[in-house]
Amino acid sequence: MPAARPAQIVAACLTLALTSAWAQTSSLPVTADQRRVADQVAAAGVPLSELSPTAPDQHVVKPGDTLWDISGLFLKTPWRWPELWGMNRDQIRNPHLIYPGQVLFLVKTDGRARLQFGQRVGGGAGDTVKLSPQMRVSPLSGNAIPPISLQLIQPFLTEAVVFDTDQLATAPRVVAAQEGHVMLGKGELAYARGDFGGVTDFRVFRNARPLRDPTTKEILGYEAPYVGTADLIRPAADRKTPDGKTEIVPATLMIKDVKQEVGIGDRLAPAPQRNLERYVPHAPDQAMAGQIVSVYGEAVNAGQNQIVALNRGKRDGVERGHVFALWRDGDRVTDKTTARPEAIKLPDERHGVLFVFEVYERVSYALIISVKEPVKPGDRFTQP
Template sequence: MSYFSHKPVGILLGLLFSFVALAAEPIALDADHPSRYTVLEGDTLWDIADRFLRDPWRWPDIWYVNPEISNPHLIYPGDVILLTYQDGRPVLTLERDRPGRGKLSPHIRATPLDTSIPLIPIDAIAQFLTRPYVMEKDQMESAPYIVHFLDDHIIGGAGVSFYARTIEQHDPGKYEVIRPGKPYKDPDSGKILGYEASYIGPAELLRSGDPAKLQLQRSKMEAIIGDRLLPITKGVPLHSFQPLNLEAPLEGRIISVLNGVSQIGQYNVVVLNKGASDGLKPGHVLEILQGGEEIRDVVAGRGETVKLPLEKAGLLMVFRTFEQVSFALVMHTTKPLHILDWVRPPEE
């Protein structure tokens, strides 16, 4: 059964592995693995890895960078992936078309960079890479906020100026207008982990002070009094993560799903109740599990109960972390997923 189906992607994400990384533990191959595979347009690295490996996220552990190939970190349609063995260990290598049949010689391949094969379907997560989308409680309470619109406006759109409390310095001069939404709560403790945040648009600081004066440059929706301001930060580079194994124990839950969908399936973005403070990093792969309920044993009677075991239901990859929550892309499902499903590092 394939973990990942083909999905066209038009955004560059290069393969990052710059050295031979042979894992200390054995790598399990897929029972029906090929010895070679020609890369097709629309493939992702997860697609390719799934053809060879039982655990596709372990691709970096057996990838061998061929120094004789120009830019061996990028894979393109038409390239051939070969499965060979070194000292009894499986190794995946890249074979690129070359002029003639004789000795392998370096040459330049004139291929647009935006045709390289991405790690995962980047179009599914691109919009969640650069905006805040989650605000910490302390961050929300201390952030400057809109207190008044100029020229008798009661809401703000592109070009509308407004006053905000409080921005004492002129640097930085660019801000994002953010609207805090519902809290993300830990389902077990009830603790607030952060607040869902909607992106309104960028604003330019015209004058610092209390109140400071700013102008909304563009807007995805109207700004209102009480919207918060955060300094504009650099976006998360699309090539900044790779699949990682989480070695420390972790048990978390899915607490929300983004993009307004009601059913959770492949390539949906979900929110986890674990974040950077729990050791999660972009690239960590986690299993999704269901079950664990405690039910009454009606046969035994006398109020006796039994706890059901957890059953595997899918696989996800974390791509962005905040202090106490994370965003993850669902890569594979074997059954419908739900809010409060469990997540943990994959077990052998």
């Protein structure tokens, strides 16, 4: 094995130091294995064979760029971008804060490639690019470019939800509407009963429907159609009537936002806190396969930038950021070139890429990054 170059040693030390610093601020120990991975990633980069044939020597970051977009300029497989960037994705959430106007320079040494930061010396497009290590560990800034386009999944971080059990059946429910209305819109009042548990910020759902495994028919969870959001503005307060009887007074909620009108019988669930820093695209570390359970929403088939549910979740090792390959079943045809026609099955063909952005115990949600043909329930996926 060739000796590491001074630049590689410096890069490895930088990554290891950043790993340790991040871990210390997070009260997490740095294991020997994590140190080894940090060293390997910092020193290795990607093989030149993984570079796109049209990979540029440099790229100036533009508003609207994502790490996936930029990596797609340089790599055949953009989900391998942690290696290209010299990241240890297990320990450092966001080691490179990339901003519009920064210059990225592709460095090729010893049959491998790495991206480094550069800085223009001068003001023109043809000016010299000065390379310098610029690695920082800090929370995701609103000005830094994200790993993927968050606008594609942002609505589903609130809307798409799977419950492990049919817990909405016993959740607080809307029992009446303002001024006798049947349906409610934004800014109107709803009245609800149930145990609110001290929560004031709620999402509103219709009755949940089971998600079943396409093959085993096992119930993987319960998907609830999203209706909108509501704030609790007045708690329930049963009171006594003049004749001494108890009068039930439901809680009052203000409808904050709606995707569809809120109705009597709709259920309430606490709105979760979301962490957007963990959306780091990467391939699974082990072989994995499964099927599409359903297409989110009312569509029968799905295309690019639509959401699908997968029949694999936390218990199967699925993580946020996992990238999967979509497969189309080969057609069954008749070979008529022989003396006696024979039934044959054509090979399965890979035709798309999935990106997992939300994971539950037995099911996950994924964004279709690219696809050649419509995706339907029962379609197969594997590690890329």
